[in-house]
Amino acid sequence: MTKNTKVNAAILIIGNEILSGRTQDTNTSTIALWLNSIGVKVNEVRIILDVEDIIVDTVNQLRKNNDYVFTTGGIGPTHDDITAQSISKAFNLEYEIHKEAFKILEGYYKIGEFNEGRQKMVWMPRNANLILNPTSGAPGFNVENVFCLPGVPSILKSMLGGLQNRIVGGKPILSHTISLRTVESEIAKSLTDVQNDNKDLEIGSYPFFQAGKLGVSIVLRSEDQSKIDKCSQEIFNFINKKKIEIVDR
Amino acid sequence: MTKNTKVNAAILIIGNEILSGRTQDTNTSTIALWLNSIGVKVNEVRIILDVEDIIVDTVNQLRKNNDYVFTTGGIGPTHDDITAQSISKAFNLEYEIHKEAFKILEGYYKIGEFNEGRQKMVWMPRNANLILNPTSGAPGFNVENVFCLPGVPSILKSMLGGLQNRIVGGKPILSHTISLRTVESEIAKSLTDVQNDNKDLEIGSYPFFQAGKLGVSIVLRSEDQSKIDKCSQEIFNFINKKKIEIVDR
Numbered sequence: 001m002t003k004n005t006k007v008n009a010a011i012l013i014i015g016n017e018i019l020s021g022r023t024q025d026t027n028t029s030t031i032a033l034w035l036n037s038i039g040v041k042v043n044e045v046r047i048i049l050d051v052e053d054i055i056v057d058t059v060n061q062l063r064k065n066n067d068y069v070f071t072t073g074g075i076g077p078t079h080d081d082i083t084a085q086s087i088s089k090a091f092n093l094e095y096e097i098h099k100e101a102f103k104i105l106e107g108y109y110k111i112g113e114f115n116e117g118r119q120k121m122v123w124m125p126r127n128a129n130l131i132l133n134p135t136s137g138a139p140g141f142n143v144e145n146v147f148c149l150p151g152v153p154s155i156l157k158s159m160l161g162g163l164q165n166r167i168v169g170g171k172p173i174l175s176h177t178i179s180l181r182t183v184e185s186e187i188a189k190s191l192t193d194v195q196n197d198n199k200d201l202e203i204g205s206y207p208f209f210q211a212g213k214l215g216v217s218i219v220l221r222s223e224d225q226s227k228i229d230k231c232s233q234e235i236f237n238f239i240n241k242k243k244i245e246i247v248d249r
Numbered sequence: 250m251t252k253n254t255k256v257n258a259a260i261l262i263i264g265n266e267i268l269s270g271r272t273q274d275t276n277t278s279t280i281a282l283w284l285n286s287i288g289v290k291v292n293e294v295r296i297i298l299d300v301e302d303i304i305v306d307t308v309n310q311l312r313k314n315n316d317y318v319f320t321t322g323g324i325g326p327t328h329d330d331i332t333a334q335s336i337s338k339a340f341n342l343e344y345e346i347h348k349e350a351f352k353i354l355e356g357y358y359k360i361g362e363f364n365e366g367r368q369k370m371v372w373m374p375r376n377a378n379l380i381l382n383p384t385s386g387a388p389g390f391n392v393e394n395v396f397c398l399p400g401v402p403s404i405l406k407s408m409l410g411g412l413q414n415r416i417v418g419g420k421p422i423l424s425h426t427i428s429l430r431t432v433e434s435e436i437a438k439s440l441t442d443v444q445n446d447n448k449d450l451e452i453g454s455y456p457f458f459q460a461g462k463l464g465v466s467i468v469l470r471s472e473d474q475s476k477i478d479k480c481s482q483e484i485f486n487f488i489n490k491k492k493i494e495i496v497d498r
Binding site: 042 | 262265266267268269270271272273274275277278279280281282283284285290291292293294295296297298299325326327328329364365366367369370401403422424433434435436437438440441444451452453454455456458468470
C-alpha cells in the first residue's frame with residue numbers, strides 16, 4: 001500500500017452559506033462515501049467564499065495535488081453563482097454558451113420559461129463535459145480532473161451515479177467498526193500497540209454518547225480485508241482481557 | 250466596510266473520520282455562528298488528515314493569513330490524537346506536561362483513574378493557555394492566535410463560552426433572511442440589480458425544498474442594520490411587482 005497506488009481527491013465546497021454557519025454541509029459526507037466505494041480516498045476538503053480569485057487559486061492548487069477535484073455549489077442562475085466562470089478562468093478557457101447544455105434546458109422547460117436567469121446555467125468553460133442532472137435539468141460539468149456539481153444535496157446525490165464511469169479509482173476502501181462500552185483512555189495504550197503492529201492500516205478511535213451512555217467506536221480502514229480481519233482479532237484479544245463490553249462488532 | 254476593519258478566522262477540522270464520510274462535521278456551523286455573533290467572519294475551512302506534517306503546514310499557513318484559527322479534533326488520549334504535538338512543532342515549542350492541566354485532570358478523576366492514557370491529554374505546547382472544559386475535564390488550549398478545541402460537538406460547544414473574552418471581534422455580523430415561494434431563475438435578474446445597487450452587503454440566494462414545495466431563501470449579511478433594511482426594501486419592491494408569495498420575512 002504505497003502512496004503511488006492510491007487514487008485521491010479533494011472536495012471544494014464553494015459557498016458563503018456554509019462559512020456563515022447558516023447551512024450545514026452534508027455534501028462532503030455524500031461525496032466521500034461514494035468515492036470510497038469506488039476506491040478514491042478524500043485527502044482534503046476546503047470550504048471557501050464565493051469570490052472569483054479565491055475559487056481560481058484554490059482550484060488551481062487542488063487540481064495539481066490531487067487525482068480528482070469535486071466542487072459543489074455556485075452553478076445556479078443567481079449573481080452569487082460564479083463557479084463556471086471561475087473554472088473557465090482557472091483553466092484559461094473561454095466562458096461561453098454550451099450548445100448541448102442549451103439544448104437540454106431548452107427541452108426541459110416549457111416554451112417561454114427558458115428565461116435569462118435559466119440561460120445563465122448553460123454558460124460554461126469551452127468544451128466542458130456535461131454531468132447530467134436527472135433531478136432538475138441543469139447539468140454540471142467537468143474540465144479535465146475538476147468535476148463541478150451543484151450545492152443542493154438531493155440534486156448532487158442524483159448526479160453521482162452518472163459520473164461513475166469517468167472516475168478511475170483504485171481498490172475500494174473497506175472499513176470495519178467495533179463499538180465498545182468504554183472510554184478512550186482505557187484502551188489508548190492497547191490500541192497504540194495494535195496500530196504499531198499494523199502500520200499500513202488506519203485505526204481511528206471516536207468517542208460517542210448514545211442513549212445516556214459513553215462508548216468508543218474503533219474504525220479500521222484498509223483496502224485489504226485480511227488486514228482488517230487480523231487487526232480486529234488483535235483488538236478483540238485486548239478487549240477480552242480487559243473484559244470490555246462490546247456494543248457492536 | 251473596508252477589508253481592514255474586518256476580523257476574520259479560519260477553521261481547521263482535523264480528522265480522518267470526516268474525510269472518510271463516516272462522520273458529518275457539525276462543528277463548522279457551531280463555531281461560525283458563534284464567531285459571527287462576536288463579529289468574526291469565517292473566511293475559510295479546511296478538513297485535513299491526522300498526519301503531523303499536514304497539520305503543521307496547514308496551521309502555519311492559516312495562522313499567517315487569518316486573525317484567528319480554530320482547530321477541532323485530535324486532542325484526546327488515543328494514538329490518532331496528534332494535534333497538541335503538531336501545534337508544538339508548528340510554533341517550534343517544547344511538547345511537554347502542562348502543570349495546570351495536570352492539576353485539573355488529577356482533581357477531575359478519582360484516585361487511581363488518572364492513568365497513562367488520560368495523562369497524554371496534559372501534554373501541550375510549552376506555556377499554552379488553557380481553554381477550560383466544563384463537560385469532560387480535559388482542557389483545550391491556545392498558542393497565540395491558534396485555538397485548539399476537541400472534536401466531540403457537545404464538548405466543543407460547552408467550551409466556546411469561556412473563550413469569548415480572548416477573542417477580539419469587530420461589529421457583530423447581522424443577517425436577515427427572506428424566504429419566497431419561487432425559483433431562483435425567476436428572481437435572478439432583479440436580485441443582481443439589487444446586489445449592484447448594494448455592493449457592500451452580501452446577498453446570498455439558496456433554493457430549498459420543504460414540505461413538497463420549492464422555494465428560495467435570500468440571505469442578507471452586513472454589520473450595518475440600516476443597510477440590511479434598505480436592501481430588504483428593494484427586494485420587497487420587486488417581489489411585490491412580480492406578485493411572489495412570501496413564506497417568511
